[in-house]
């Protein structure tokens with residue numbers, strides 16, 4: 001064996017192992033191609049888990065295969081790109097925010113979604129946090145993330161024979177994931193503690209390497225903790241209110257303590273949602289312990305904290321009862337020298353009212369120097385929502401701004417699209433490096449050039465659309481087979497009757513929160529059946545999404561859609577993919593022709609899944625809520641209704657479903673099927689180009705994180 005141990009082989013193997021432990025590979029196409037080629041079945045069966053693949057391929061096999069010159073050369077190139085990325089000191093962050101390199105932004109979020117093998121998020125909030133971290137890394141920003149290590153993650157969804165969602169939990173194994181234990185100087189786990197109720201709860205942490213930035217996940221599964229505290233971090237938003245407040249004490253207080261133990265001195269604490277707001281009370285405690293007066297400590301805390309609110313939906317704002325706060329969080333009043341009622345008042349919308357609960361959003365707003373919503377309309381709605389806290393005469397005076405969300409563009413591109421787009425980048429810019437691509441793939445100028453038919457012809461663009469749609473349909477058929485409940489034995493024979501690779505494919509996938517109204521389109525059931533069965537111009541639907549385990553109404557939505565997919569005239573034209581996650585999302589945003597979004601306005605604060613479709617040439621069809629109200633310009637997708645909404649829910653639902661159907665039959669379907677003499681839908685392709693030009697760069701986290709930096713992180 002040792003005869004293979006040439007130093008270059010040893011170095012390559014070590015380099016690969018290092019790279020697999022850094023999620024950078026998940027937004028580099030060549031790195032993924034190499035991992036896939038090392039073990040094609042493993043790539044599929046291990047769900048694209050780089051660490052697990054490098055365990056599956058034995059050391060001996062790896063060393064032997066590194067003598068394949070072509071493979072070795074590809075790996076060498078990937079590792080060179082990786083090392084260049086990690087060592088780059090000429091970043092946007094170095095140039096525009098050098099002070100953050102010493103005193104970083106500490107970004108606290110109850111969920112982070114980076115990759116399908118680390119399912120520690122429930123939905124869009126986590127995806128946004130993950131994309132924020134990835135772009136902070138690409139920008140070279142001084143940044144650390146804080147969250148919890150949910151050993152059982154978020155639930156896996158299956159559907160039973162009554163079409164009812166069932167939740168299952170699996171256990172994550174840190175040694176098979178890109179998680180490094182955080183160690184002290186003696187090489188042992190670094191252990192910190194927080195006081196919860198009357199107990200001292202110990203925790204250690206795991207570091208996720210997200211390119212250049214670390215994200216720390218706190219974990220209470222330690223032998224010295226009582227069993228119920230060992231399980232405190234088991235599940236994302238698991239258990240009841242009591243689990244919730246305890247997780248939030250751990251996140252806020254524990255997160256600050258971990259950073260102190262690591263010697264990290266953040267200049268800014270950014271609370272992504274109210275879940276982390278207890279960090280403000282820990283900062284207050286530190287300052288009081290250092291001898292400051294309460295007023296000075298409050299001012300200093302406020303000067304360090306920023307807050308982003310993500311939803312106008314009331315259930316999205318944690319509210320804890322007085323009894324629960326007294327039981328779980330009484331230590332705050334002890335530490336801050338407050339009575340219980342004084343502590344409660346910090347989180348009350350109506351201070352002094354004993355019936356008012358403790359709201360984490362109120363606490364976060366109270367101790368932040370700036371706050372923002374996540375789209376223009378959401379900023380406006382948030383100002384109205386929280387006006388009472390500021391005794392403001394009009395909502396305009398409320399100090400809540402907005403920064404519209406984005407997505408990590410390069411990371412969201414599916415392989416087929418990324419290969420084409422990257423190829424064109426390098427032919428337009430000969431001599432450029434991978435580092436340049438990671439930057440310029442976010443620039444409006446690049447998308448402007450890419451949209452030129454001289455760079456990507458109509459024929460090529462249509463070919464890309466067909467390839468991506470075909471890939472999605474094959475993926476969906478594979479999933480339907482595994483799901484079992486969807487395809488019966490007899491259907492199996494007519495398998496190809498499920499989904500038509502030529503048909504206009506409409507996708508809907510997101511959390512099944514009821515305000516998102518997943519089944520809205522089926523309010524026009526007979527009409528929709530006619531559209532699906534029009535053999536000349538067929539339309540088909542792919543749905544996916546999880547309902548919260550305690551949301552029976554959301555589960556009924558799922559039940560209804562699956563029922564229609566099995567027992568109505570829509571069979572074969574409507575399918576539901578189980579277990580929506582970031583991987584299913586990528587297949588769908590790439591392969592669908594139209595991305596449907598019909599929330600009850602103005603409850604979709606931003607929405608991000610529609611942004612992920614843009615590089616792939618899938619067009620948005622959406623209510624003018626959240627980001628789409630800003631993004632839609634009449635030429636780059638389709639709008640349902642106008643820039644207004646009635647106050648009555650019933651009227652809104654009625655109006656929106658009629659508008660949705662009308663837009664489909666009057667605009668979307670005719671344009672998709674309007675083919676010229678050469679068989680191309682020219683107007684449709686022109687819309688895709690317009691979407692590239694007007695949406696791609698603007699709704700990226702590259703733009704978003706820059707905006708956070710200049711508007712909030714650096715401003716005092």
Ligand SMILES: *Cc1c(COP(=O)(O)O)cnc(C)c1O
Nearest residue numbers: 123124510581582585607608609
């Ligand atoms: C993008 C994404 C979301 C958020 O989608 P919205 O349109 O904002 O609701 C939720 N879950 C997953 C897995 C995603 O990838």
